[in-house]
Amino acid sequence: MAHKGTSLKLLLNKHPYADAMIADIENFKKMTGMNVTWDVFPEDVYFDKVTAALSSGSTEYDAFMTGAYMTWTYGPAGWLVDLNEYIKGGKAAPNYDWEGVLPGLRSSTAWSGKPGDALGGPGAKQWCVPLGFEANNISYNRKMFDKIGVQVPKNLPDMMEVAAKITKDSGGAYGIGVRGSRSWATIHPGFLSGYANYGATDFTQEGGKLKAAMNSPQAKEFTKLWVKMIQDSGPKNWATYTWYQVGTDLGAGASGMIFDADILGYFMNGGDNKERGNLGYAAFAANPKATEPTANVWVWSLAMSSFSKNKDAAWDLIQWATGTDHCMFGARKMDLVNPIRTKVWQDPEFKEKINKYPGYLDQYTATAPKAQIYFTPQPMFFDLTTEWAAALQRMVAKEIPVDEGIDKLAASLDKQLKENGLG
Amino acid sequence: MARIDGTGSPIPRILRAIALVVVLVFFLFPILWIFLMSFQTNETILAIPPSLAFTPTLINYTSLISGHLQTAAGSLDLPFMHNLFNSVLLSSVSVLVSLVLGVPAAYAFARFRFRLGEDIAFTLLSFRFAPPLLVLLPLSLYFKDLGLANTYTGLIWVYQLICLPLILWIVRGYFEDASPDVEYAYRVDGHSWWRAFTRIAIPLAGPGIAAAGLLAFIFAWNNFVFALILASADKQPVTVGALAFVTASGIQYGQIAAAIVLSIMPTLALALYAQRWLVEGLSLGAVKG
Numbered sequence: 127m128a129h130k131g132t133s134l135k136l137l138l139n140k141h142p143y144a145d146a147m148i149a150d151i152e153n154f155k156k157m158t159g160m161n162v163t164w165d166v167f168p169e170d171v172y173f174d175k176v177t178a179a180l181s182s183g184s185t186e187y188d189a190f191m192t193g194a195y196m197t198w199t200y201g202p203a204g205w206l207v208d209l210n211e212y213i214k215g216g217k218a219a220p221n222y223d224w225e226g227v228l229p230g231l232r233s234s235t236a237w238s239g240k241p242g243d244a245l246g247g248p249g250a251k252q253w254c255v256p257l258g259f260e261a262n263n264i265s266y267n268r269k270m271f272d273k274i275g276v277q278v279p280k281n282l283p284d285m286m287e288v289a290a291k292i293t294k295d296s297g298g299a300y301g302i303g304v305r306g307s308r309s310w311a312t313i314h315p316g317f318l319s320g321y322a323n324y325g326a327t328d329f330t331q332e333g334g335k336l337k338a339a340m341n342s343p344q345a346k347e348f349t350k351l352w353v354k355m356i357q358d359s360g361p362k363n364w365a366t367y368t369w370y371q372v373g374t375d376l377g378a379g380a381s382g383m384i385f386d387a388d389i390l391g392y393f394m395n396g397g398d399n400k401e402r403g404n405l406g407y408a409a410f411a412a413n414p415k416a417t418e419p420t421a422n423v424w425v426w427s428l429a430m431s432s433f434s435k436n437k438d439a440a441w442d443l444i445q446w447a448t449g450t451d452h453c454m455f456g457a458r459k460m461d462l463v464n465p466i467r468t469k470v471w472q473d474p475e476f477k478e479k480i481n482k483y484p485g486y487l488d489q490y491t492a493t494a495p496k497a498q499i500y501f502t503p504q505p506m507f508f509d510l511t512t513e514w515a516a517a518l519q520r521m522v523a524k525e526i527p528v529d530e531g532i533d534k535l536a537a538s539l540d541k542q543l544k545e546n547g548l549g
Numbered sequence: 550m551a552r553i554d555g556t557g558s559p560i561p562r563i564l565r566a567i568a569l570v571v572v573l574v575f576f577l578f579p580i581l582w583i584f585l586m587s588f589q590t591n592e593t594i595l596a597i598p599p600s601l602a603f604t605p606t607l608i609n610y611t612s613l614i615s616g617h618l619q620t621a622a623g624s625l626d627l628p629f630m631h632n633l634f635n636s637v638l639l640s641s642v643s644v645l646v647s648l649v650l651g652v653p654a655a656y657a658f659a660r661f662r663f664r665l666g667e668d669i670a671f672t673l674l675s676f677r678f679a680p681p682l683l684v685l686l687p688l689s690l691y692f693k694d695l696g697l698a699n700t701y702t703g704l705i706w707v708y709q710l711i712c713l714p715l716i717l718w719i720v721r722g723y724f725e726d727a728s729p730d731v732e733y734a735y736r737v738d739g740h741s742w743w744r745a746f747t748r749i750a751i752p753l754a755g756p757g758i759a760a761a762g763l764l765a766f767i768f769a770w771n772n773f774v775f776a777l778i779l780a781s782a783d784k785q786p787v788t789v790g791a792l793a794f795v796t797a798s799g800i801q802y803g804q805i806a807a808a809i810v811l812s813i814m815p816t817l818a819l820a821l822y823a824q825r826w827l828v829e830g831l832s833l834g835a836v837k838g
Contacts, residue, residue, distance in 0.1 A: 141797050171789060174778070178778045182686055182690055186698070378596075389797075393797070393798035397799060398592045
C-alpha cells in the first residue's frame with residue numbers, strides 16, 4: 127500500500143476491455159488503498175480527447191488506453207513515459223511476469239522512435255503495455271456455408287472462389303466482408319495480414335531512408351487478387367465500410383464471411399444479432415505457399431502520461447490491469463476476448479468458455495506465433511496509410527488499373543517521405 | 550371569383566394537396582423512419598429485406614431512461630439522461646447569459662455611435678469564424694490555470710462564442726429597423742434611456758430576440774467539440790453521449806433512434822412554442838432574405 131490515499135484518473139475508450147477493467151477495479155482499490163476514477167468516451171471521439179489532453183499537457187489523466195499506432199505519434203512527442211523504466215528498472219512486482227505476455231504484443235508496443243526501426247528492436251522504448259488485442263482472421267457463417275456446400279477457404283484464391291459462390295448461391299448475401307473506407311483502418315486488418323503473408327512490406331529501408339514498397343512484385347500480386355475479390359464478391363458500398371458495417375452485415379446474415387478482427391466475429395455471434403450462434407472462426411494464410419498465418423494485430427494498451435503527477439501509482443494500476451489475475455478475471459467473467467497472456471489462454475475455465483465459439487481457440491493457436499504489427503513504424507503512419515486506402519478505392523472502382531494505381535501510390539508516398547525528411 | 554370562393558374545379562386543390570403531401574413525405578421521411586426504428590430491436594431493424602411490419606417495443610426507451618443497455622458484450626451503463634440534462638443546462642443557461650449580455654450590447658451598437666464601436670462588433674462576430682479546434686487547445690491551457698477546466702461555468706463561458714455573436718448581430722438588426730422616434734418621444738416625456746430600452750425597444754424587437762435566442766439555442770444544442778475537449782465524461786452533452794451506442798461490439802441502431810427522438814424533443818418543443826415569433830422574427834431582421 128505504498129500509494130494509499132493517492133487518487134488516479136484514467137481515460138478509457140468505450141470497449142468491452144475497458145468494461146472488464148472497471149468491473150474489477152474495486153479489487154485494485156482494496157489492494158492498494160488508492161482511489162481511482164475514470165472518464166469513458168466513445169471510440170469515435172476517443173482519440174481526439176486523448177490527443178487534446180496530451181497536447182495541452184493536461185495533468186488530469188494519469189494513464190489512458192491507446193492503440194500501438196498512436197504511440198508512434200505520442201511517444202516521440204514526449205507525451206508518454208517509457209515503461210521500460212518500470213518493467214526493466216526493478217519497479218515491477220516479482221509476480222508480474224512480463225515474459226508471460228505474448229511476444230508479438232510486447233514487441234508491437236515498443237519502438238525506438240527512429241522511423242523504420244523494427245518494433246521491439248534494439249533501443250526500443252516500451253510506450254505502452256498490452257491490455258487485450260485483436261488478430262485478423264476469418265469469421266464465417268457456418269449455417270450459410272453448410273447450406274451452400276462450401277468449405278472455409280484455405281488461401282486467397284480459394285477465398286475468392288468461395289466468396290463468389292456465396293454471392294451467387296446464397297439468395298441475397300454477398301461473399302466477403304472487408305473494410306473499404308478512406309482510412310488507415312482499411313489497410314490494417316485483413317488487407318495487411320494477407321499482404322504480409324505474400325511476403326510484401328509497406329516500406330523498405332535503404333541507408334536510413336524509407337522507400338515505399340507497395341509496388342514490389344509480391345505486393346502487386348496480392349493487391350490484384352484483393353481488388354478483384356472485392357469487385358466480384360464484396361459489399362456494394364464497400365468504399366464506406368468500416369468495422370461497424372463489416373460486423374453488422376455478418377451478424378445480420380448479409381455477408382457469408384469476413385476477413386477482419388477475430389473479436390468482431392466473436393461479438394457478432396451473440397447479443398440480438400440474427401446470426402447469433404451460427405458463426406465459426408478460422409485462421410487464414412492468404413498465400414497458397416505460406417505455411418502459417420501472419421495476422422496483423424490491433425493492440426489495446428495502457429500508456430502512462432508524461433504529465434501525470436502520480437507516475438509510480440499509475441504504474442501500479444497499469445501493472446495490475448495487465449497482470450495475470452485481472453487478465454484471468456476479464457477472460458473468464460467478462461469479454462476480455464483475447465487476453466494478452468499465454469497462461470490465460472491455457473486456463474481450463476477460459477477454454478471452456480471460448481470453446482462455445484467454434485474454431486476460435488484453434489484460430490488463436492494457429493495465429494499466435496506470428497501475430498504482430500506488420501506496419502513499418504514511422505510518424506506519417508496515418509497520412510500515408512489513408513492515402514493507401516484511397517488508392518485502393520480508385521482501383522476497386524476501376525478508375526485506374528491496379529498496376530498503374532500502385533505505381534502512382536508508391537511514387538506519391540516516396541515524394542511525401544522525401545519532403546518530410548524520411549525518404 | 551369562382552376560384553377564390555372555392556366553388557370552382559377541385560382539381561387545383563387536389564393537386565396542391567398531393568404536392569404538399571409529397572413535399573412533406575420527402576422532408577419528414579427520415580424523421581418518421583427514425584421514429585419507427587426507435588420502437589424496434591436491432592434484429593428487426595437489420596432484417597433483410599427491411600419491413601414496415603414489426604412488433605413495437607419500448608425497450609430502447611426504457612434502456613435509455615433506466616441507464617442500462619444490453620449489448621452483445623453484456624450489460625452496459627448508459628449516462629444518456631445525464632447527457633440530456635447537460636445539454637439542457639448548457640444550452641439554456643448559455644442562451645440566457647448571451648441574451649442578458651447581447652441584447653443591451655446590440656441596442657448600444659444600433660443606437661449609439663462610439664469610438665471603436667464597429668471594430669468591437671466585428672471582433673465579436675469574428676468569434677464565429679474561428680475554427681473551434683484552433684481555439685480550444687490554447688483555451689484548455691488557460692482553463693487549467695484558471696480552474697475552469699471541467700466546470701459547467703467554464704463551458705457556459707465558452708458557449709458564448711457560439712451564442713453571443715449570433716444574438717448580438719441578429720438583434721442589432723431589429724433595433725436598427727425599429728424607428729428611434731418612438732423612444733425619443735418616450736424619453737421627451739421624462740423617462741430614462743433604460744426605461745425607453747426596456748419598455749419600448751425590447752418589446753418592439755421581441756420577435757427578433759425570440760428568433761435569435763432560439764437559433765442560438767439550436768446552435769448551442771448541436772455543439773459537440775467544446776465539451777469534448779474541455780470537460781470530463783460527466784459534463785458531456787447529448788451530441789457526444791449519443792455516440793456511446795456505436796461500440797466495438799456493434800451499433801445499437803434502436804437506441805440511437807430513441808436517443809435522437811429524445812434529444813430533438815426539447816428543441817422541437819421550443820421551436821413549436823416560439824414558431825409564431827420565429828417566422829415573424831426571421832422575416833424582418835438581419836437574416837431576412
